[in-house]
Amino acid sequence: MSEELLINVAPTETRVALVENGVLQEVYLERSARRGIVGNIYKGKVVRVLPGMQAAFVDIGLERAGFIHASDIAPLDEEGMESRESEVADIRALVREGQSLVVQVVKDPISSKGARLTTHLSVSARYLVYMPQTRHIGISNRIEDESERERLRELVDQASAKLAEEGQKGDGGFILRTVAEGVSEDELLRDIPFLYKLWHELEQRIRSRPQPSVIYEDLPLFMRALRDLARPYTEKIRIDSREAHGRAAEFAGKYAPEIASRLEHYPGERPLFDLYGVEEEIRKALHNKVTLKSGGYLIVEQTEAMSTIDVNTGAFVGHRNLEETIFKTNLEAATAIARQLRLRNLGGIIIIDFIDMKDPEHRRQVLRTLEKTLERDHAKTSITGVSELGLVEMTRKRTRESLGQILCEPCPVCSGRGTLKSAETVCYEIFREIIREARAYDSEKIMVLASQVVIDLLLDEESANVADLEEFIGRPIQFQVEPIYNQEQYDIVLV
Template identity: 60%
Template sequence: MSQELLVNITPQETRVAVLDNGSVQEIHIERSRSRGLVGNIYLGEVSRVLPGMQAAFINAGLQRTAFLHASDINAGQAVVEGAPREQPPIQQLLREQQRIMVQVLKDPIGSKGARLTTQIAIPSRYLVLLVDNPGLGVSARIESNAERERLREIGLSLLGEDSPNGCILRTAAEGVPEAALTRDWAFLQRLWAAVRERAEEAQPATLLHEDLPLMLRVLRDLVGDDVERVRIDSREWHERMIAFSEAFLPDARSRLEHYPGERPIFDLYGVEDEIQRALQRRVTLKSGGYLIIDQTEALTTIDVNTGGYVGHRTLEETIFKTNLEAAQAIVRQLRLRNLGGIIIVDFIDMADAEHRRQVLRALDKSLERDHARTQISEVSALGLVEITRKRTRDSLQHQLCETCPTCSGRGYLKSAETVVHEITREILREARQFEITRLLVLASQEVVDRALEEESDSFAELEAFVGKPIEFQAEPLYNPEQFDVVLM
């Protein structure tokens, strides 16, 4: 399957679209005022140690204190008979006001601060340097045993006998000559030496190392053998990306193209329309079925429906084909919307066990191309499939949208009838407590219309009951749930 990357750059933001055979699969967005923090290294200071949670809050100079769990602290534990020693309690590892070098694992999401680790890992094109964490690993995506062994031997020679650090050979290292891997390792060594030197002179809450901007991370992380070309709509950044690739990624140089067209590159490939569709709850399937996707703070739910698809044979066959199509569409939506955490999929109930197995296989096969780590459960007794997908940054919806100020994120509003009844109860409450001559109700136009039309008889009876006139005034700036009862 051939891939193409589209890079759209403006002074305010950078957007990258990943296309498989012309179909948009992923959207990456980085705004100049709110760049992602994952991979950044800071000199932090321990603000508070929480033994009950086995965690600590760290002041790293970010908007909110960041979170460091004991399991993410490099305690230097030795390995005995293949098993690591038990993790010491957090109070034995950290103390308040202690200086500590940390790296961001997860960006701040919602009201949560960034998640940190002291297990520093610095990636390059082919390798990952593991600071103070000796060991050697080879990417599981490299399947050839001979190639894995070759890379392992190269990795051992790079590390030497007494290196305190470790190394991972990334998928991109497959087939790469030893000389190129040696240059990559030397670059990482120089980079880490510079970070350590800055840390010795810096004060706490200081940024020591910032990860590459999005357009250069794309070259480092996404441009593999299956990427045919990378089209950039900025001449300046096209030249900078060429310079970067010549210095670090010579194989990517020939695939970089400048897009000079007048028509916006995302419009040309239909990416803008895909982004708009990715913000909607409903996803239409080609067969006529559809998905309903709802994000909550705890999890994401995906409901599969046959919709207008009636099939040509039996009901069971119709359900099976809809679920098969839905499995592929779901994986695309996970990548496109960057949905992470727990995802619950409610497939249409299938009576045939073989159909259930085939749908799960289709789901698993489609996830093979997903860069994020995922796990799939079996179909539960209730017919649900649970997927966990690693989340390191906000979803597309959270990046592009904000909570509705009218409904505060509920997704629904009280009806005009409900608000009118609340006004009635408030009038009764106020009339019993205070001496008044008349009452003035301020509300939205829809609520006022409801009170003066459908509910006019009820308010006439209410006036008679309280013995005071009730007047209504429409306020154009009030939301449908807002009202005030003014005592005159």
């Protein structure tokens, strides 16, 4: 497995591309004017409690108030540690309107929804996530070797005890990140005091700052990429900005020395993303059709409720029989779907309609291929299996906007429907509107203002109907093209 990180830094926008074996797999974007806020900690104010939803809205200083569910609020005991109850308490017993609440963002604001919040606070370093209000030690599920998990747990215990003896004390617990696999005690020891010191500074800010205010902001995207995305098998990390490369080298020297030698400044005249074909792949990811090498294709549709993916054989006819053709298309589609979920960053409920397969073994292999290729996904995925209708139902954790939501906006003509009323439909709407207006008001004539395509249809194919309508209402009808009108827009003016 060959993996590279490409980092494109501009004054207005930073982009990070994860390339595996020469193929783009994931894209991360952060715009200077609209940075993501996942991981940020705020001192907020409860503005509304909703007992029926077991939730509350918290003002954290953003355009829209954040949303927090009762299950994301942990009461603190006398020592300031989270007191976890088996049952979720009534939201009214946990918070009240006007109360100050320290929260962390777990999901960016998406569409009309505010940020999703939690009081389970944590701060991250290269190998560890520090949880100041719990003594639990957890390990990433992606570290599967049981002996390695036990080794890491013992290392954290030993390192924490050693620091406590030296007077560097922290009461919280830790989560060992995936990149911690195989690291030494010395490397973990670098993270723990840093996290202790960081949390001590944040506690002082919490006490001194007013509400609402930012207590902690996560690192900029290119540094988060070094911390979160660089793995032992990442061969190169190429950055096209000299200034960002300098800051990244300084960051790596302090917190991730094992990746410092892989950092590389790209000074070429040809844009970095053009060199690797990333720009073209991003452009393709904004279309709903994905072609497969075999000749088949996927149709990817994203809505607010869910995303659907339909698999079609297209031009692929195979060499043996129909069942074999379908099986090969579905196998290729399973690999392509896993990549598209990562590339487009589709989240929430996802329904996949593979081509129907009669052979149970074929269905099992296609499902296994999808599960296997999703193992490399940074986002948590869960496949519930095949439904009675032959659909694969799955979920993928959504923490930020999808690629399409970041780069695009709903069409102002169709308002995101993806379709327009036909010119013929608009003509018949105009006829009905003319009859309504003629019956309600007196006038010498009626003027119709509409788009070029609608006026052309009214004067050509619908001209006989227009003549009949003029006779019916007893008034002449005139037409005027409005160049700025879209196909659905029109006005009826009484003159």
